[in-house]
Amino acid sequence: MKLRSFRRSLGVNMSIEVTTKPFNPWGRLQAHETSLNTHFGKTGAVATFVGTMRDSNEGDLVQTMWLEHYPGMTEKYLEKISQTAFQRWNILDTLIIHRVGEMHPNDTIVLVAAWAGHRGPAFEACRYLIEELKHHAPFWKRETLVEGSRWVETNTPG
């Protein structure tokens, strides 16, 4: 799936990616920061959240997980919440990467990061993005257990 990267005027930088490929969150953060030449010396704070596939859920072992999404709407929704974050907080950059398709325990599901001059906006924007993503972005998890499979019905409350 393609990287949707937005470079806007007024210092608004948001990047969104939905990918079927495994990704290393720390490597991606490193690469993203390397690309932030315009923020050199301006970024005092970055808050990140990484969500990882656990090997059990509701007391059952989970062997694989299938993540379905609504192509088009997903990206549009993630763009919308990124824009809202820039409106609400004094931040410099945001990055959201979300995996879809089949994955295994310990695989990274999602990465959210917010860069800012100071830590308050960085933390608040990061938390906002992951909460909005979890509650509203059109993704659905299906777990394969030792016997059979099931759709996950609700997320853990934040």
Add this chain to the structure above:
Amino acid sequence: MKLRSFRRSLGVNMSIEVTTKPFNPWGRLQAHETSLNTHFGKTGAVATFVGTMRDSNEGDLVQTMWLEHYPGMTEKYLEKISQTAFQRWNILDTLIIHRVGEMHPNDTIVLVAAWAGHRGPAFEACRYLIEELKHHAPFWKRETLVEGSRWVETNTPG
């Protein structure tokens, strides 16, 4: 400076390092996760905060920064807040790395990370650790400006 790493029973893992050497926060997070074999498949969430040196403060350009600390008390204080985080939240691991000595704009000053099963405890523990560190850990910044130098008197509110 040496790495103080604590491996306790009951799944309590906390690591603390105070270092004069530049460090790459994403590389260190990657390395730390690689060492977390015991949490494979158990960690659903990690929240991190990275603080970076900005090139200006209070309207003045900053060329270099000197970070002084109180050796011994610093590590003891960081251990104390890490232990408190484990008491308050259901977390699996914490990592704190703080730079001291001379540094330059865009250098990483501090890294704080908290691993947990779920995102609520990860975020809350991470935020707690950086706030306690900023408000109470015995570090002091001295900035070298274009002309002269000065001690930083207060941190930005969280």
Add this chain to the structure above:
Amino acid sequence: MTITVKFFASLREQVGTSELQLPVTQPLTVSQVWTQACGNSSLPAHLLTAVNLEYVSCDTVVKAGDEIAFFPPVTGG
């Protein structure tokens, strides 16, 4: 003159298809689209609805060419 109706996740499995085309000859609400598409049942309250990639309420009126989606509560992240 048709609208596209999409279903996702567990709902897709229950309905038995991921997408269908529905002929429209007059304005329809999202609820009416559901009823026509899914054999006269009424729209279950827990389902979410989107028109042209944006969340909408079930009384939103759709027109030919629109893409209407029905899906269960989301579980990403």
Add this chain to the structure above:
Amino acid sequence: MTITVKFFASLREQVGTSELQLPVTQPLTVSQVWTQACGNSSLPAHLLTAVNLEYVSCDTVVKAGDEIAFFPPVTGG
């Protein structure tokens, strides 16, 4: 029988030394240590105080062998 008194950051520069040894013949509070170490001035309210690497209040009593530290508000992170 002495105590170690340490000063950090801007306070270290003002006092002109990072560490000194103070003879003690009787129990002293942290405030009294300051007064003896720093020429009879009283302890400024904004300074922080630690004994043996832990924060304490200024009326804490110290004994020979203790390490007492005075420092300005912290600015790490």
